[in-house]
Amino acid sequence: xxxxxxxxxxxxxxxxxxxxxxxxxxxxxxxxxxxxxxxxxxxxxxxxxxxxxxxxxxxxxxxxxxxxxxxxxxxxxxxxxxxxxxxxxxxxxxxxxxxxxxxxxxxxxxxxx
Amino acid sequence: xxxxxxxxxxxxxxxxxxxxxxxxxxxxxxxxxxxxxxxxxxxxxxxxxxxxxxxxxxxxxxxxxxxxxxxxxxxxxxxxxxxxxxxxxxxxxxxxxxxxxxxxxxxxxxx
Numbered sequence: 001x002x003x004x005x006x007x008x009x010x011x012x013x014x015x016x017x018x019x020x021x022x023x024x025x026x027x028x029x030x031x032x033x034x035x036x037x038x039x040x041x042x043x044x045x046x047x048x049x050x051x052x053x054x055x056x057x058x059x060x061x062x063x064x065x066x067x068x069x070x071x072x073x074x075x076x077x078x079x080x081x082x083x084x085x086x087x088x089x090x091x092x093x094x095x096x097x098x099x100x101x102x103x104x105x106x107x108x109x110x111x112x113x
Numbered sequence: 114x115x116x117x118x119x120x121x122x123x124x125x126x127x128x129x130x131x132x133x134x135x136x137x138x139x140x141x142x143x144x145x146x147x148x149x150x151x152x153x154x155x156x157x158x159x160x161x162x163x164x165x166x167x168x169x170x171x172x173x174x175x176x177x178x179x180x181x182x183x184x185x186x187x188x189x190x191x192x193x194x195x196x197x198x199x200x201x202x203x204x205x206x207x208x209x210x211x212x213x214x215x216x217x218x219x220x221x222x223x224x
Binding site for chain 1: 114119122143144146148154155156157158159160161201203205209210211212213214215216217
């Protein structure tokens with residue numbers, strides 16, 4: 001099993017550009033989430049999904065879109081990048097989040113200039 | 114909205130000293146999870162506590178869930194350099210599957 005795979009690992013964007021951060025898991029996990037991590041801010045939930053076709057907003061959803069067309073994939077789209085979106089983004093998945101913890105991907109370090 | 118705070122924010126200890134981090138939620142939690150993130154790494158799940166007053170141990174790590182299910186603690190006995198990292202607690206917003214993470218406690222162990 002590869003676990004949770006995030007691509008790319010690093011990305012530099014110009015303000016106003018759009019891009020998609022990819023997240024895939026091969027563990028047949030129903031629950032998937034996107035978090036961003038900024039220094040001193042801990043991990044903040046952007047969007048999450050409890051299964052294919054079902055998504056919901058987290059704490060900081062503005063400027064981001066998600067979709068969950070398959071169990072395996074949960075891409076995060078930045079619509080129009082802003083310097084405030086410079087962060088490390090983590091995707092996480094769980095078989096049953098209320099019973100088991102999340103498995104995190106290795107992260108995408110995004111810089112918006 | 115729900116807030117999960119952790120104290121202290123930073124802790125430096127000499128190797129062999131004990132360490133404790135505290136997690137406090139503004140609302141009652143159905144369960145609480147603890148994660149460890151090594152420098153430059155990603156969070157790794159350590160444990161989940163569900164019952165009021167529950168205590169669980171993993172070798173030198175002791176986890177406790179408060180009686181009111183609004184706070185939790187992680188205690189490390191005789192720290193080692195391998196314990197370096199940031200420890201996060203996380204709990205679900207009531208009635209949802211949204212897991213909100215605490216602000217984290219960054220532990221540095223001096224050899």
